[in-house]
Amino acid sequence: MVGETLATSLAGLGHDVMMGSREAGNGKAKAWAAGAGGKNGTFADAARHGEIVFNCTLGSAALAVIRLAGSRNLAGKILVDVTNPLDFSTGTPPSLSIVNTDSLGEAIQRELPRTKVVKTLNTVNCNVMVDPRRVAGKHSLFICGNDAGAKTAVRELLEAFGWEDIIDLGDITSARATEQLMPIWIRLWGLLGTADFNFAIVRN
């Protein structure tokens, strides 16, 4: 769902988008490609295709998918990581499988040392990701990663989605800070009965 929402929006903005799946003939990816004028293929195909690659997988599958995509296919490229390490095995609400002194963003960066991992968008629902104006008023998005140039390139994509208050938290270790917003996000989601909300950092 997250991948489809982002892919549709990026295709609509004129980008040449390929959706990767575990299998080349994945029916949903094929249907998406046909409908949105995009392409589809394996995770490795998509990794080879993209200059900027979005990781929109389930947190518990993220590292396995990264390995299927292939570190060689992602070398020198930007990987935008929008995942959260949600662990549903401990019941509801989910806990985090990587937390506190590590994060999924860092684990992915360790797995892909030649790739510029940028963590962002993981603190909002996918509809808000591509259309921040769904939530009225000023609200904030976080970005972090080790490569300044990669963050600038991703910031441009985010601005094309309509994001205005994009806060650079620093290097990829800041993924700990944004992934740990999930517990409150999930409780607020239950409380508000909608995913159309967001955090704002209010400052003078």
Add this chain to the structure above:
Amino acid sequence: MVGETLATSLAGLGHDVMMGSREAGNGKAKAWAAGAGGKNGTFADAARHGEIVFNCTLGSAALAVIRLAGSRNLAGKILVDVTNPLDFSTGTPPSLSIVNTDSLGEAIQRELPRTKVVKTLNTVNCNVMVDPRRVAGKHSLFICGNDAGAKTAVRELLEAFGWEDIIDLGDITSARATEQLMPIWIRLWGLLGTADFNFAIVRN
């Protein structure tokens, strides 16, 4: 610092405040009491004195202080827990010593089964706690705990400080969600160079 700021503000609002310390003759507590027209004593004295007791201790000391205060002295009362389980032993930024599937708020509630623990104020600097208007614009404060009546009583105190958008996240397990805001709070503090900021939950 947190205790003094809250105590001064509560005394100014007309409350009969006693500041507890490890030792009855603590110089800083004595000086505070003389200056603010309050009282001072041991943690046990303060627990006996208060109808609503604020736990403003260092996270790493919180449970030890609660034991010094005495569960019997706190039975039937409201304990407002404003602490965070920050662990500076792992370097800077600090990690959390209790996290993910547990929280310091829950640990304190388990230690004090006959006390109504209300977790709140732990997501803002102490100056903002007692004067939310230091941060311009609408921003949010979280509250959680198992006892609805206790939350209502604490909400009235928070409103007296000037808080308007107070979000009840549910029972004390929601302390996990607010304590896990510390990692991003600390990074934002470094980034903004001031503690005069806060989270807002922006919704339609």
